[in-house]
Every structure is written in C-alpha cells, then in structure tokens.
Amino acid sequence: MDSPLPRSRSFRRFGCLFLLILFPGMVSAKTTIHWWHAMGGVTGEYLEDIANGFNQSQSDYEIQPVFKGNYTETMTSAIAAFRAGKQPGLLQVFEVGTATMMYAKGAIRPVEKLMKDEGQPFDRSAFIPAVVSYYESDDGQLLSMPFNSSTPVLWYNQDAFDQAGVEQVPTTWKEVGEAAGKLVDSGMECGLSVGYQSWVLIENFSAWHNLPLGTLDNGYGGLGTQLTFNNNAVEGILGRLQEWTKDQRFVYGGRQGKSLPMFTNGKCGMWMNSSAYYGSIEDQAQFKFGQAMMPLDTKVASAPQNSIIGGATLWVLEGRPKEEYAGIARFLTYLSQPDVQKTWAERTGYVPITTAASALMKKQGFYQKNPGTDTAVRELSLNPPTANTRGLRFGNFVQIREVINTELEAVWAGKKTPGEAMDAAVEKGNKLLRRFEKAHKN
Amino acid sequence: MLKRVHFPPGVLPYLLVFPQVAITLVFFIWPAVQALYQSFLVEGPFGLSRQFVWFQNFASLFQSEAYLNSFGRTFFFSVCVAGLSMGVSLFLAGLADRVVKGALAYRTVIIWPYAVAPAIAGALWVFLFDPTLGIVAYLLELGGIDWNQNVNGGQAMALVIMASAWKQIAYNFLFFLAGLQAIPKSMTEAAAIDGAGPLRRFFTISFPLLTPTTFFLFVINGVYAFFETFGVIDAVTQGGPANATNILVYKVYQDGFVGLDLGGSAAQSVILMILVMALTLVQFRFVEGKVQY
Numbered sequence: 001m002d003s004p005l006p007r008s009r010s011f012r013r014f015g016c017l018f019l020l021i022l023f024p025g026m027v028s029a030k031t032t033i034h035w036w037h038a039m040g041g042v043t044g045e046y047l048e049d050i051a052n053g054f055n056q057s058q059s060d061y062e063i064q065p066v067f068k069g070n071y072t073e074t075m076t077s078a079i080a081a082f083r084a085g086k087q088p089g090l091l092q093v094f095e096v097g098t099a100t101m102m103y104a105k106g107a108i109r110p111v112e113k114l115m116k117d118e119g120q121p122f123d124r125s126a127f128i129p130a131v132v133s134y135y136e137s138d139d140g141q142l143l144s145m146p147f148n149s150s151t152p153v154l155w156y157n158q159d160a161f162d163q164a165g166v167e168q169v170p171t172t173w174k175e176v177g178e179a180a181g182k183l184v185d186s187g188m189e190c191g192l193s194v195g196y197q198s199w200v201l202i203e204n205f206s207a208w209h210n211l212p213l214g215t216l217d218n219g220y221g222g223l224g225t226q227l228t229f230n231n232n233a234v235e236g237i238l239g240r241l242q243e244w245t246k247d248q249r250f251v252y253g254g255r256q257g258k259s260l261p262m263f264t265n266g267k268c269g270m271w272m273n274s275s276a277y278y279g280s281i282e283d284q285a286q287f288k289f290g291q292a293m294m295p296l297d298t299k300v301a302s303a304p305q306n307s308i309i310g311g312a313t314l315w316v317l318e319g320r321p322k323e324e325y326a327g328i329a330r331f332l333t334y335l336s337q338p339d340v341q342k343t344w345a346e347r348t349g350y351v352p353i354t355t356a357a358s359a360l361m362k363k364q365g366f367y368q369k370n371p372g373t374d375t376a377v378r379e380l381s382l383n384p385p386t387a388n389t390r391g392l393r394f395g396n397f398v399q400i401r402e403v404i405n406t407e408l409e410a411v412w413a414g415k416k417t418p419g420e421a422m423d424a425a426v427e428k429g430n431k432l433l434r435r436f437e438k439a440h441k442n
Numbered sequence: 443m444l445k446r447v448h449f450p451p452g453v454l455p456y457l458l459v460f461p462q463v464a465i466t467l468v469f470f471i472w473p474a475v476q477a478l479y480q481s482f483l484v485e486g487p488f489g490l491s492r493q494f495v496w497f498q499n500f501a502s503l504f505q506s507e508a509y510l511n512s513f514g515r516t517f518f519f520s521v522c523v524a525g526l527s528m529g530v531s532l533f534l535a536g537l538a539d540r541v542v543k544g545a546l547a548y549r550t551v552i553i554w555p556y557a558v559a560p561a562i563a564g565a566l567w568v569f570l571f572d573p574t575l576g577i578v579a580y581l582l583e584l585g586g587i588d589w590n591q592n593v594n595g596g597q598a599m600a601l602v603i604m605a606s607a608w609k610q611i612a613y614n615f616l617f618f619l620a621g622l623q624a625i626p627k628s629m630t631e632a633a634a635i636d637g638a639g640p641l642r643r644f645f646t647i648s649f650p651l652l653t654p655t656t657f658f659l660f661v662i663n664g665v666y667a668f669f670e671t672f673g674v675i676d677a678v679t680q681g682g683p684a685n686a687t688n689i690l691v692y693k694v695y696q697d698g699f700v701g702l703d704l705g706g707s708a709a710q711s712v713i714l715m716i717l718v719m720a721l722t723l724v725q726f727r728f729v730e731g732k733v734q735y
Contacts, residue, residue: 079488396701399697406681410684413684435706441491
C-alpha cells in the first residue's frame with residue numbers, strides 16, 4: 001500500500017512466471033524425453049554420461065534419464081505408468097521381458113520402423129548378429145535397441161589354478177571336472193559355482209550346443225511354442241553337476257549373482273556367470289583371474305555354436321507427443337556411434353553392439369591391454385546364429401525361469417534327479433506359456 | 443430465547459462418519475472389488491488384451507501342487523513367527539517390567555528393530571548367515587553345522603522365521619510391557635507375601651491377566667506373518683531354495699509384480715483375503731471365549 005510501484009512490478013513478475021509455467025516451450029525450444037532405466041551405481045553414472053553427451057551434441061532435444069530401481073521394478077512401473085497414460089518415451093527392459101513387450105501391440109513402436117519413419121540412417125548389418133537377433137521380429141525387423149549386453153563366460157582364479165596344478169584353462173566339461181577335482185584336492189572349498197543358473201546352464205548350454213529350448217524356433221515362430229529342454233544333453237550336464245556336489249567340485253551359491261563372493265573370496269576356483277561381472281571381480285578379487293569361453297560337452301556336440309545374449313534393450317513406447325519420437329530416433333543414432341559404444345563397453349564390460357565399435361576397440365588395443373575382455377564378443381559371434389541360438393521368445397519367461405530355478409535347486413539338494421526336475425520344469429513352463437497365449441490371443 | 447438450529451434428523455451422523463466410510467471405500471473396498479474382478483481375467487500386462495475366464499485362474503491354482511503345498515508352509519511359518527516373536531517379547535517384557543534402573547534405555551533398545559524396514563532387516567540377516575561372508579555361518583561351521591541356506595530348505599525356513607520374528611518383537615514387547623504395567627502391584631505383592639516365587643507369580647497372576655493383550659497380539663501377528671513378511675523373504679531367500687520358503691503372500695507378489703500375471707496374482711490375493719477373514723472369524727469366535735477381560 002505504501003508504494004504502488006513495486007507492487008505493480010511484482011505483479012508483472014508474477015505474470016511472467018505464470019506465462020513461463022503455462023508455456024515452457026516459449027522459453028526453451030527443447031523437447032524433453034524421459035528415459036527410464038535400471039542401471040544403479042557407477043553404471044548409472046556412465047549411462048548419464050551418454051545422455052549428457054547427446055544433450056550437448058545438439059540443442060533440440062534433451063534426454064532425461066530416470067533411475068527406476070532394478071529391471072523388474074523399472075518394467076513394472078513403466079507398465080503401471082502406461083496404464084495411467086504417463087509412460088516415458090524410452091524404456092530399458094531386460095531380455096526376458098522381450099516377449100511381454102513385443103506382444104504389447106499398440107504399446108510399443110518397433111525401433112526399425114521408428115528409424116525409417118523419422119528418416120534416420122539405419123543399417124541392420126552394422127550390428128553384431130547375435131546381439132540383435134534376440135530382439136528381431138520373426139520377419140527380421142529390429143524391435144528394440146540393444147543397450148547393455150553380456151553373455152556367460154567361465155571365470156577362473158589363475159593363482160588357484162597354479163597352486164592346484166591345473167595347467168590349461170578347461171575348454172570341455174570333462175576338463176572342468178578334472179580341474180575342479182584338482183582345486184578341491186589342493187584344499188579349496190569348492191571347485192566350481194554358477195550364477196543365473198537357468199540362463200547359464202540351460203539356456204546358454206543349449207545354444208552353445210545348438211539345441212533348441214522349445215518348439216517354433218524357440219518361440220520366434222509364434223505364441224504356440226512348447227518347451228522341450230528335458231532332453232538327454234541338458235539332463236546329462238545337470239547329472240554331472242549333481243554328482244559333483246557330493247565332493248564339493250560344484251557348490252551352489254544362490255540365485256542371480258549371489259555366488260559372486262564365493263569366487264572373489266577365493267572359495268571357488270571357477271565361476272560361470274555373465275561377462276559383465278568384469279568390473280566387480282576386478283574390484284574385489286585379490287588374485288589373478290581370467291575369463292574363458294564356456295566349456296563344451298563333447299558328448300553332445302563336436303564344436304560350440306554361439307552363445308546367446310543377456311542384459312537389456314531400449315524400447316520406444318507409444319503415446320508420446322510426435323516431436324519426441326524424432327528426438328528418440330536421433331538419440332538412438334547417437335547411441336550406436338562407434339566411439340559412444342566403445343566408451344560404454346570399455347567402462348562397463350558390456351559388449352559393444354556394432355561390429356565397427358568392436359573393431360575400434362581392437363584397433364586401439366583395449367582387448368590386448370585387458371586380455372580376455374573379448375571373450376564375450378567372440379562367444380557371441382563364433383558362428384552366425386541358427387534358429388536354436390538367435391535367442392528366446394517365451395512369454396511369462398520371468399516365471400518360467402522361476403520354475404527352472406526351483407527345479408534346479410531341488411537337483412542341487414539331491415531331492416530330484418535331473419530327469420524328474422526337467423520334466424517338471426517343462427510341464428509347469430508349458431502351462432505358463434499357455435496362459436500367456438490366452439492373454440494375448442485377441 | 444436461544445434460536446435452535448434444526449438439522450433434518452439423521453443427516454449429521456452420516457456426515458460425520460462419511461470421511462471414515464469414504465476412506466474405507468476408496469482404499470479398502472474398491473481395491474478388493476478390483477482384485478475380485480481381475481481374478482476372473484487373463485490379461486496382458488499392458489491391459490491391451492484380456493479374456494474373461496470365469497474361475498479358470500482359481501482352478502489352475504488348485505491344480506498346482508506348488509500352490510497347494512504353500513498353504514501348509516504358510517501356516518507353519520505363521521505359527522512359528524507368531525509363537526517365536528510373542529514368546530521372546532513376553533520374556534523380555536517380563537524382565538523389563540522388573541527393571542528399576544535404566545528402564546528407559548532397555549526399552550528404547552528393544553523397540554529399535556521396529557524402525558527397521560523389512561527389506562533391510564532381511565538384508566542384515568542374510569549378511570549374518572551368508573555361507574561365505576556371514577559371521578554366524580562361520581561360528582556354526584566351527585560348531586560342526588554346515589550352514590547353507592541357498593541349498594538347505596530347512597535352514598532357509600529357519601532363517602526367514604527368525605528374521606520375521608525379530609522384526610516383530612519390538613511391537614509385541616511394547617504391548618506386553620504396557621499390559622504388565624497395568625496389572626495392579628497389590629496383587630503380585632500379595633502373592634509374594636504368600637510366598638509365591640517370580641515364576642509362579644507370573645504364571646498364576648500376570649499371564650492370565652495378560653490374555654486380552656495376548657489375544658490381540660495373536661491376531662496382529664498372524665496378519666503380519668501372512669501379509670507383511672514378503673519384504674523379508676524377498677531379501678533373504680526369494681522363496682527358494684526349491685520353494686522351501688515360498689509362502690502365499692510371496693507368491694502373490696512374485697506372480698503379480700515380477701511375473702506380471704495380474705489375473706493369477708489377483709486370484710491368489712482373493713483366496714488369501716478369504717483365508718484371513720475366515721481365520722480372524724475363527725479366532726474371535728472360539729479363542730476370544732477364553733479371554734478374561
């Protein structure tokens with residue numbers, strides 16, 4: 001009241017603020033795109049570096065990464081958001097969620113279609129075949145953009161090998177058994193352990209020996225797929241491991257990556273799990289370690305085929321404003337550039353997704369300086385993927401893996417024979433497949 | 443003369459209870475109805491395709507051996523959790539009731555675990571008992587017990603029971619202590635003069651007078667064990683090994699939130715809801731008769 005001037009000025013200020021809130025576009029011409037992801041810790045920071053790199057490379061779009069918890073939490077919250085009409089444009093989904101995403105027609109925009117529609121250059125042959133084949137539709141269209149990819153390898157403790165007199169890194173399951181025996185004899189508490197047992201011992205074991213997991217090309221041929229992994233080869237390897245549990249040559253250490261400390265503490269001399277544990281092992285292990293390709297069961301195949309991928313891809317969700325899609329397409333182009341891929345792969349231990357990036361890493365001597373780090377790429381690109389090894393497309397796969405984990409645990413505890421366990425897993429798994437088929441029929 | 447304000451008869455009480463009713467409707471009844479509706483559907487996670495299947499979700503549950511087995515397991519788990527946590531907290535409350543010096547400090551320390559989130563409580567216990575890293579597992583091994591909750595189902599069950607019970611001790615302790623302190627001192631003093639020892643006094647005077655509290659806690663702990671323990675189980679065993687710790691509520695979570703099978707998960711929660719309603723009814727009908735107020 002005492003002086004009308006400041007008051008009117010403050011009104012004007014308020015008016016400006018009001019306009020700003022109403023039309024944010026008037027101030028910044030940038031389109032913001034939300035990217036929900038599941039990368040915590042250091043990997044999350046590297047992911048943000050990629051987003052920042054893109055944001056600085058142009059001025060039209062801004063990618064905003066949002067950490068949403070682990071893979072399951074990220075996917076569940078995105079689905080809830082979609083049902084409420086508040087989904088992000090870009091979403092990171094783990095590989096077992098592929099079928100769920102793919103059959104959600106109307107919720108997702110296939111990446112290859114997006115790139116074409118938005119006029120972004122896209123060359124499918126530039127990608128490493130086994131990396132992209134997992135995420136293609138049955139007619140070969142790329143559905144989602146591979147982001148962080150890994151594959152199982154055999155990690156070994158070189159110091160323990162030396163001490164136990166294991167001269168060569170095992171390449172077959174027979175040799176793994178012998179090496180494990182020597183390790184135990186030398187006083188170790190355990191020869192071999194595994195993580196992500198369904199992924200490593202069933203899914204990748206089958207691909208490595210070019211065996212199908214299910215009918216209709218592992219589900220790529222349609223919703224009517226049936227599981228068939230209760231075969232002699234799988235049961236043979238499980239029988240071998242069950243036998244080994246009796247004298248500690250094999251010790252089960254829990255689901256996912258729970259058994260990592262058993263390897264890094266020097267309890268187990270060998271560990272089979274994802275190549276992406278490179279960073280953790282390097283950080284925690286007080287010994288010389290190495291990684292080698294998965295062992296071969298010479299009774300089943302004379303040479304390995306190729307391994308299949310794990311990790312996650314980026315899905316583009318429908319229902320966002322039109323201009324966001326142009327930005328997403330440009331971001332995906334940025335993401336696939338060799339130098340971006342190279343930095344990401346070198347920092348995280350994930351596999352580069354293009355052959356150009358892999359070649360660049362080789363040329364600049366990364367693999368030479370860090371021996372063994374190319375194991376994953378070599379496993380994935382050992383041979384062109386076959387119908388058995390391009391990937392897996394089973395609905396309700398999260399629950400099927402749960403069933404497999406449960407049955408495998410019964411094997412490790414000696415409660416079931418491998419045959420009984422795998423028959424039960426296939427029977428229960430097929431029920432889950434039929435449920436998924438029913439939910440997606442119309 | 444004062445003017446009298448007349449309300450039409452009967453409206454005010456309704457108005458006054460309206461907030462309570464509204465909250466119940468929105469947060470309890472509506473979700474329950476939703477769950478009931480969803481339990482009749484087989485639905486894609488995004489809600490883009492669905493089929494109405496009547497009772498098929500229920501039928502496939504009751505055909506599943508794993509699901510039927512988890513009923514017995516859930517009862518065993520709940521009885522153990524409720525029994526263990528109530529037993530320990532009654533014991534602690536009995537002791538704390540007699541403490542004169544520093545009573546507040548004891549009480550505070552005992553109440554602490556209640557502030558710990560279930561997932562964190564689970565993580566603590568996992569760490570203690572981890573076969574590779576855990577201090578308790580190490581001590582057990584020295585004692586000749588080969589501890590590995592990742593393979594041994596019985597050990598895994600024991601671990602989740604301990605972790606879940608530990609979490610609830612603080613809550614039970616508070617109520618038992620309040621109950622004990624409400625018992626008139628004159629009664630115990632009279633018994634003491636008659637020559638009854640502390641144990642005798644406890645079992646003939648304190649415990650019978652505590653029955654209302656015990657009954658209340660029994661219901662609460664049952665509900666806790668049935669519904670709120672999935673955080674602990676998720677952190678400790680994730681239902682494994684080989685389903686040894688897969689109780690009903692964990693399977694609801696696993697199928698619904700992890701597996702994205704909304705119909706199947708809804709059917710399970712409907713069954714669980716009916717089960718708990720029935721249990722509570724039984725408790726009030728038959729157990730409450732033995733309670734001395």
